[in-house]
Amino acid sequence: MIQDEVKFSDAALAEMQRYISHYPEGRQKSALLPLLHIAQAELGGWVSPEAMDKIAEILNIQPIEVYEVATFYTMFNLKPVGKHVLEVCRTGPCCLRGADELIDTLKRKLNIEEGETSADGMFTLKPVECLASCGTGPMLQVRELFYENLDSEARVDEFLATMRQTEHEIPTWAK
């Protein structure tokens, strides 16, 4: 799939320039991770090769420099994803409080395996490692927000129902 005509909004471009301005002359590449985050938030939750090329152009670096970084970090989705990516913590401390059960419940209710997107395109299930929320596990992240203490089927149902009604959280810079 191609994100043809990658065009960032003025707000996104301004936010990108703000990050670039945080680094010394000639060190503009330092803003690469923030730029990938901004691109992903703008372009439906993933970054295509075209989007990465555009970022390379903005930073005045080689496209390969963007690809090698984007593939190293787990937060960047390099393939299309559902409307809401459920990043569920699967690490030890959360497992002590029911993370395995949460992942099983989500699989069953959405009828998908890890890494897959539900048939209605609404949810992608993406297990991730510890999110620094171990005291309130089991938990998951969607875009910028944490949903914690998902320790019963009722709470999961409630969460999914809310998400079905929820539009994407709009990043502050775009408001």
Add this chain to the structure above:
Amino acid sequence: MGLKILTEHINIPGIETLEVYRKHGGYKSVEKALKTMSPDEVVEEVKTSGLRGRGGAGFPAGMKWSFLAKPEGVPRYLVCNADESEPGTFKDRWYMEKNPHGLIEGMITSSYALGANTSYIYIRGELMFVLRILEKAIAEAYAAGLLGKNILGSGYDLDLHVAPGGGAYICGEETALLESLEGKRGNPRNKPPFPAVKGLFQSPTVVNNVETISSVPWIVNNGGAEYAKVGIGRSTGTKLISASGNINNPGVYEIELGVPVEEFIYSDEYCGGIWKGRQLKAVVPGGSSVPILPANLILKTAEGENRLMTYESLSDGGFVSGSMMGSGAFIVFDDQQCIVRNTWNYSRFYHHESCGQCSPCREGTGWMEKVLHRIEHGHGHQQDIDLLVSVAKQIEGNTICPLGDAAAWPVAAAIRHFRDEFEWHIKHPKEATAPGAVYRGQLDTVTA
């Protein structure tokens, strides 16, 4: 109630705003340091305080600061490590979310001490909502003349920026962090040169944890000697503990170093005891990278002394019968938890997070995960336990960065203290893989 150095005002409504923060004494240390102290005097106070790095290694902060190279005409940097990805650790996120000005004040005072005119807070990308809280607070500080040019008329300039990571545990390691901050893959650098000589943008750099930096204002305000009076021996001051697992009150607690472990687990002021009326089986006291201890050894040392929440007491007995303070992530296991499953889970984590640069780490973590997976799923062989021990040994000490050790130690410790549980899994695969099955033998030795 112990002394609260970091959290005294943390529950005051509005403390995340500059106005309320200042009303409760906020930014006094900036005024005091910039107007009445030389940078070296600030470094001296931090040395005197005995404050040790709160990111995991526990290296004395003042000493680290005094190693910073100061060549003429080269900028120096302070970088705050807010990557917080060690499983079990959530204190920095909690602190920054509730009290962003506490960290910013520490960044200003510490940057002044080090002679840095640009500083960065590198925060893990998953915490974008915390980044926004920090940026809002930073904007307030700029507007009030606490950041930017000629801070409070002192002639000192400082710019402070927040940079998000992209999801990679290894970027908590300080040299990987610096690579990431330069917009690269998070591959740890070979040392030397150390960051104190060649760090960010090839310039002298200090990397410190959020909690370390946030402790500096109190030290400047009250003096290093006052700080050193709190705690026991070389474990001075207070520490934020992230308590998780099977306890009644998970959360972040600020303790004076020296609280007995037993009190920390069972007192209502802290963890509030084991949940659901169950028994204590084991504790990982310092984040997933440190050795696990069974109940009897976490409560008392091998000599039968009460174990205390200090760097020295938690590591008493070395790796034979002790563990480590680490990042202060206190993970509690009840008697229904399976050590084999947990060890496999952690080994999957380290395999997933290995940056892949050194073969012992890249291959070894993969092997450990594979072998632990087959034991946990009922396909283990009798030789597998020794195989794990030998793989762990081959990783240890043979890698560029300490992630290799961090992956090896927990496996070695789990086998050391719970070998019979591993053997039971291998000898009785059917029983061990039954839903909800837990080995109970080890609990006979528990004296809670």
